[in-house]
Amino acid sequence: MTAAEPAATAADAALGAFPPADPASAPAAASRIRPPLVRPREVFLAGVCAALARHLGFRVGRVRVVAVALVAVAALFALVAARIGWPVSLAAVGATVLLYIWLWVLAPREPGAPDAPRTRRVPIALLLLIAAGIAALATLVLWRSTAPIAPGSIETGVLAAGSYLWSALVDPRDPRFAGWAPRVRAIAAALVGLVGLLMLPQAVIEGRPIVAVTAVVFLLLCAAGLAAPPLLARIVARSAERAAAARDEQRSEIAAHLHDSVLQTLAIIQNRAGAGSEVARIARAQERELRDWLFAGTDPFAGDLATELKTIARELELEHAVRIEVVTVGDVGAIESGALAGAAREALVNAARHAGGDVTVYAEATPDVVEVFVRDRGAGFDPDAVPDGRLGIRESVVGRMARAGGTGAVTSDADGTEVQLRLPRRAAGVASGTLASGTAAHPGGAA
Amino acid sequence: MTRVLIVDDHSIFRTGLRTDLGGAVEVVGEAGDVDAAVRSIAELRPDVVLLDVHLPGGAGGGGAEVVRRSAALLGEVRFLALSVSDSAEDVVGVIRAGARGYITKATSGADVAAAVVTVAAGDAVFSPRLAGFVLDAFGTAAGAPAVATRDDELDRLSAREQEVMRLIARGYAYKEVASHLYISIKTVETHVSSVLRKLQLSSRHELTAWALERRLL
Numbered sequence: 001m002t003a004a005e006p007a008a009t010a011a012d013a014a015l016g017a018f019p020p021a022d023p024a025s026a027p028a029a030a031s032r033i034r035p036p037l038v039r040p041r042e043v044f045l046a047g048v049c050a051a052l053a054r055h056l057g058f059r060v061g062r063v064r065v066v067a068v069a070l071v072a073v074a075a076l077f078a079l080v081a082a083r084i085g086w087p088v089s090l091a092a093v094g095a096t097v098l099l100y101i102w103l104w105v106l107a108p109r110e111p112g113a114p115d116a117p118r119t120r121r122v123p124i125a126l127l128l129l130i131a132a133g134i135a136a137l138a139t140l141v142l143w144r145s146t147a148p149i150a151p152g153s154i155e156t157g158v159l160a161a162g163s164y165l166w167s168a169l170v171d172p173r174d175p176r177f178a179g180w181a182p183r184v185r186a187i188a189a190a191l192v193g194l195v196g197l198l199m200l201p202q203a204v205i206e207g208r209p210i211v212a213v214t215a216v217v218f219l220l221l222c223a224a225g226l227a228a229p230p231l232l233a234r235i236v237a238r239s240a241e242r243a244a245a246a247r248d249e250q251r252s253e254i255a256a257h258l259h260d261s262v263l264q265t266l267a268i269i270q271n272r273a274g275a276g277s278e279v280a281r282i283a284r285a286q287e288r289e290l291r292d293w294l295f296a297g298t299d300p301f302a303g304d305l306a307t308e309l310k311t312i313a314r315e316l317e318l319e320h321a322v323r324i325e326v327v328t329v330g331d332v333g334a335i336e337s338g339a340l341a342g343a344a345r346e347a348l349v350n351a352a353r354h355a356g357g358d359v360t361v362y363a364e365a366t367p368d369v370v371e372v373f374v375r376d377r378g379a380g381f382d383p384d385a386v387p388d389g390r391l392g393i394r395e396s397v398v399g400r401m402a403r404a405g406g407t408g409a410v411t412s413d414a415d416g417t418e419v420q421l422r423l424p425r426r427a428a429g430v431a432s433g434t435l436a437s438g439t440a441a442h443p444g445g446a447a
Numbered sequence: 448m449t450r451v452l453i454v455d456d457h458s459i460f461r462t463g464l465r466t467d468l469g470g471a472v473e474v475v476g477e478a479g480d481v482d483a484a485v486r487s488i489a490e491l492r493p494d495v496v497l498l499d500v501h502l503p504g505g506a507g508g509g510g511a512e513v514v515r516r517s518a519a520l521l522g523e524v525r526f527l528a529l530s531v532s533d534s535a536e537d538v539v540g541v542i543r544a545g546a547r548g549y550i551t552k553a554t555s556g557a558d559v560a561a562a563v564v565t566v567a568a569g570d571a572v573f574s575p576r577l578a579g580f581v582l583d584a585f586g587t588a589a590g591a592p593a594v595a596t597r598d599d600e601l602d603r604l605s606a607r608e609q610e611v612m613r614l615i616a617r618g619y620a621y622k623e624v625a626s627h628l629y630i631s632i633k634t635v636e637t638h639v640s641s642v643l644r645k646l647q648l649s650s651r652h653e654l655t656a657w658a659l660e661r662r663l664l
Binding site: 268284325328330358362415 | 460467619
C-alpha cells in the first residue's frame, strides 16, 4: 500500500463526502440508495419482475410468485364476481395485468452500448403462433354450418396477427429469435390463409356472407403478410440508400467548403509565415490532418508502407521545421511496413534533424522490388566520415536493410542527401487485408 | 520582363503573392473569379497567368474553365496552376485543360518567380507529386508498361521520360536530373514538356476514368 492511500481515506472520512473505504459498511450504504427501476437487458418475459426485485431488494423468484399469485387471485375474484353478477369482474383481473403492462411500458431498459443485444427467454411470437395453431385446429374441429361465424376463426386471426407483428417488430432486434423470425412470420401468415381457404368454399356453398367475408379478409391478410417483408425490405433499403447518398453529399459539400476556406487559409498562413517557422509548421500539420480526414479516409492503424510513411512525415513535421512530401507510386499500400518503414523513419529523422526545409519521400512498388528514396536539401555530409560509435545511418538504415534482405545506400553532396532503400518484393511482407484495395486505389495498378 | 496576371479569389493571397514576387516579374493585374479572369486575360494578354485551381464564378469549373475559355490564346498566354495542395487530383484537370504546370500555394515567392520564368519560356513545371501521378497513371510501376491499344506514342512514356519523371518524383531539380542522367538541362526540359503533352492529350483509360469520376469531361 502506498503512503498516499491511507491519507486519502482519512481525508475522505473526515469530509464525509464519500462512502468510507471500510468494506463492512458498504452494504449499508448501498441499501440506502435504491438501484433505479430499470429492466435488465436480458429478460424472462418483459423484465418487470426482475426490475421490481432489484429495485426493492427482493429475490426475483419471490416477486414472480407474488405476481402470479396476484393474477390468480384476481382471476378467481373475477370469476366469483362474474358468477354473482358483479360488474367489476374485468377490472379486477385488469388491475394486476395493467400494473404489469404499466411497468413494462414505463420502466426503461438498462442503459448500455447502443448495439448491445436485448434478449428475452420466452419466445413470445412462437407462443402466440402455437396458440393460433390451436385456435385454427379448434376452428376446423368445431366447425358447424349452423354457427353464424366459425368459432375460433377470429381468435386464430388475432393470435396469428399478433405473432406476426411481434416477430416483425420486436424479434429482429433480439439475437435469440432474429434467426427464425421470418419463418414464424411465414407460418403465421400461412395459418391465417389456411383457415380462410378452408372456410371460403363452405361459406359460399352454404350462402353465409359474413363467413365468406371473414374468409376473404383472412386470405387477403395472408397475402399481405407474405408479400410485406420483401416489399418492406426494399423500401428500407431504398431509404437507407437515400440517407447514405444524402450523407455523402453533405460530406462532400463540407469538404468543398473547407477546401475553399480553411485549407486556403492554412496555405496562406504557411506562405506568409515562411517555410521554417513554428506557425507554418503547425499550419502544415493541421492542413495534412484535415486533408486526410476530408479526402483520403485513411486508416491510421493500417500497417502498410504508404500509411506508415505519411504518419512518420506528419509526426516529424510537428516536431521539426521541415516540410515532408510523400509521393507513392504503384501498390505501396499493399506492402507491409516492416523494415522499410523503420529504415525510412531513421532516414527521415536524420533529414528533419540535420537538414530541415523541404524533404521528399518517394516510394515505388513494382512487381519485383519496392524502393524508397528520402531526399533532403541540407548541407550534406560524408557518410564514410561518420565515426563508428554513431549508429545513425550506418546501423539503422544500411544494416537494417541488409538484415531484411535488401540494400540501403546513402549519397550526399553540397546540394543535399539522399537515402536509397531497396527491398525485393518477395522479402517484403504483404499488408494484411490491403492487397485488393491497395491495387485498386492506384490507377497504375490496373494497367 | 515577364508579365503576370494573378487569379485567385483570396485578396490576401493575391496581395501577398504580389509582394513576394517583388521585382522579379511584372504583375499586370489581378482577378478574383472565373469571368473576371477570362476578361482580364483577353484584355491584358499576360505572358503567364498564375491560376488558382479552385475559383468561384463561371459555370463552376474553376481554373480549368478559365483555361478552356481562353483556349484561343493558349499559344500566347501560358498558365501556371496554383493549388492549395500537392494532390495531383486537384491539378490534373487544369493541366489537361492546357496549363503548363503547377505549384502549391505554400511555395515561396522566389520559387514562384522561378516557375513563372520557366513556364514563360515554354517549359513545364512538374512537382514530385505530379510526377508520381504521371508514373501511376501511365502504369509504369505496375510492370506491364501500358499495353498500348490506341495511340502508342501518346499512351506510354519512353524509358528516358520515365527516368526523368522518377527523378523529379524523388525531389530532383531539373539541373540535378540533367547531371544525374548525363544530359543537358534543355533535354530534360524537352522530356518534361513531352510528358506534359502526353498528360494533356493521352486517352489512357486511367486519365479519362479519373476525369470522368470527377465530372471533368
